[in-house]
Amino acid sequence: MxxxxxxxxxxxxxxxxxxxxxxxxxxxxxxxxxxxxxxxxxxxxxxxxAEMARERRGGWDRFIDGLNRLPRPAMAFGTLGLIGAAMADPVWFMARMEGLALVPEPLWWLMGAIVSFYFGARMQAHGQSFEREMVEALGRMRAHRSGSIPGPAPAPAALPSPRATGPDAPWAPNAALDDWMRTQP
Structure with missing residues (x-):
């Protein structure tokens, strides 16, 4: 050994x-x-x-934040409740559904528009905050690569093209990607 x-x-x-x-x-x-x-x-x-650390807010702001969190859980639990009601008392459930069938179509369109605008506005707000975070991350990445002290970067008008080259390009040169980009129209 x-x-x-x-x-x-x-x-x-x-x-x-x-x-x-x-x-x-x-x-x-x-x-x-x-x-x-x-x-x-x-x-x-x-x-x-870091996400949960927020500044102290007043009672009214907390109340409104709580109200803003209610619609989705209310719809989910309401749907589950309807399923349970249909199983528990089918005659009662049928009477309620017949009542819903009598609601005029324009009122359904109005309710659909209100719900769509509510969730659409929330989606838009979340999308814009995501874009701001990405622009800030891009600025930090540029500052890190250039060796300067990272700080809040000014938001560029638009994100740079993946074809961007030079010292301020946000990504390192990639020969395979460059070759592929030359073949694209």
Whole structure:
């Protein structure tokens, strides 16, 4: 055994463990994986903490925020309640559905427009905040690459083209992507 150990030490050096390195090519190092998972959990918790940290708001603002959170759960629980009512008392449920059938069509259109505008406005607001976050992240990335101190970057008028090159391009040159872009019309 001493001969094989001496041969492996000669070939690979005294500080290397060839068996461990070979096994790690096929199976993750559990200790390193646990460390990465711990770092990931810590980063997720830090992100959640940053999202939940808000300035103290007044009672009216909290009340309105609570009202804004009610429509979707109310619709979901209301639908589940209707299903339960249909199973519990079909005659009662049928009478309510006949009443709904008597609602004039323009009133259904009006209700659909109100619900569409409500959820559409929420979707628009979330989309715009996402765009602002992406522009800020792009500014931080540019500042990081240029070596300057990151700070709030001014919002550009539009995101740069993926064909942009030069020192202020937000991504590193990629030969395969450049070749593919040349073949596109």
């Amino acid at each position: 001493g001969l094989i150990g001496g041969l492996l030490t000669t070939l690979f050096g005294a500080r290397r463990n060839v068996v461990v390195e070979t096994v790690e090519a096929f199976r993750e190092n559990a200790e390193a994986g646990a460390g990465r998972a711990s770092d990931h959990r810590a980063a997720v918790l830090a992100q959640f903490a």
